[in-house]
Amino acid sequence: MAEVDVRLDRVTKRFHDVVAVDDLSLDVRRGEFFSLLGPSGCGKTTTLRMIGGFEEATSGKIFLAGTDVTGLPPYRRNVNTVFQNYALFPHLSVYENVAFGLRRRRVASGEIRHQVGSMLELVELPGYEARRPSQLSGGQQQRVALARALINHPQVLLLDEPLGALDLKLRKQMQIELKRIQTEVGITFIYVTHDQEEAMTMSDRIAVMRGGHIEQLGAPEELYERPGTAFVAGFLGVSNLLDGDVAEVDGDYSSVRLTGGTLLRAPRPAVNGARRVQVGVRPEKLRVVPISDGSAAGSGDLNTIEGTILDASYIGVSTQYLVETRDGQRLTVYSQNLETSGAGEALADGQQVRLTWKPQHTFVIGQTDDPTAQGALNA
């Protein structure tokens, strides 16, 4: 097991009577790109600000590289932050902004000159030393903010939605850039974002947060392929969830009977003892076949469900179908346009179809009565 750089031990943060972070424990490993992902108000920024020392935990402890830093002010912690909207010093040049941390630690000026130079090279802004932040574009300011933090070689770099103010194209470019820099410097990054795609692109591991606690923690593929809750399933990408009961467990697979009577098979470890469950499958895992094709109903090992196409929209690389099953549940299907050469060959509205997918692509989550989780699915 890798060394732990940041450990949160049962940390709670209350603002008056609002609980922003609720009894949260977390280990971030050395050198990892770790993301806190969640909707606004989930407590991710508060968590980051407590690690940085800008907010004091109401209870619990925070460790940095094994040392308890819970009560230390920001300037006594070996972490640096890239702030949302950068917070560059407007009265200082790019050079002085980047040199700020070194100057406070009384590094010799020759050494500062050398380090600022190589740091500006790392973020690809050499020659910008004399500029003021107001003379830079958003993307350039972002790079200065990164250089200003990284030059101090912190134990951990905290990034608070750093790409939020950039346009989509620049954001994509900076995602790749950030990942490159992180690999190059080898510093632990803790990255706060509400953008699931951004988190998936860059992170080694993601903690999906909701209501002040961690909903699920894992590698991006794990969260996407085997979401543990309806909230995670809905927050990371689109998913189809169907209500059902666990009918029988047999070997590596278990069978779930949907409310409409259809029997589906799912990998067994995914069913953790619950009887009332939801069965999920991602839209791109589904294959849609017209029923008139005459293919056998229960074709082998595949999960099968029948329904009617409500809507078909051709979006170039794929066609998106909305299919309604006989008992009124709706599923989204992304069908890659591998064979078709035009929209005319797509299946039409009202056509009877059969949806099939492999049992191992099925995930099962314990039934939840929480209405907000359902709401997140439709978002």
Add this chain to the structure above:
Amino acid sequence: MPRRFRWTVPYLFLVPGGLWLLAFFVVPMVVMASVSLQQGSLAQGYAMTFNFGIYAETIARWSSQFLRSIEYAVIVTVLTVLIGYPMAYTIAFRGGRAKNILLLLVILPFFTSFIIRTLSWKLLLADNGIVLGTLKEWGLLDSGFRLIATPIAVISGLTYNFLPFMVLPLYVALEKVDPRLIEAANDLYASRVQGFLRVTLPLSLPGLFAGSLLTFIPAVGDFVNAQILGSPDTTMIGNVIERLFLSNNDYPQAAALGFILMAAILAMVLVYARLIGSDKLTTG
């Protein structure tokens, strides 16, 4: 208006203000400059003699009042900074919902006349008034102790009267300082004091500069406070100009004094601007 005359519109907007300044600033200045170089008396009339010697004469004659005015104004400006900066800082960063009420309290004195307020200071500081009288009664002060007619009274009055002119521009400058910049400074190993010195203070310098001008310039030329709260030993240059104009009717000398004061203020402001605007204050 025909399209080809559109370019004149912005200039037309400047006409009323321009005419106002011409009538009430430029013309009086030219008249005063001319008066300062004339000789004669109110009874016999004045004649232009290009008497430039009057400037050297005037400086020599009133130098002690000049220096006293500058000394008082500097002390007043420093005091308003020392009192006003913490006030403006607290309102800007810790004011919360009370911000507007606190700002209202700062400008509330303006609802009463300047003279009335200064006169009430005279009552407050009187030898047997509510403050000194009480302290003397309790035996905390010697019965001969007095504040009125001392430099302390004049400087206190000036400081009180000009404090809002320091607080308001400082508040405006501090209000604009993003608290996240201070967090960023703390994040980059600056303690709270260093964060203030390296970030908050430099960013509030424009407000400090504006407040200093709004305090220093009127304080140098003020004559009300010295007249009401002071004695002949605290006479400021404003009192001299007032007396020369209104009592002695020595217009040339009064006009010359006015110009010398203006030139001195201009020179000091330029030096101050250079000092406060220099890179030494803002970087490194």
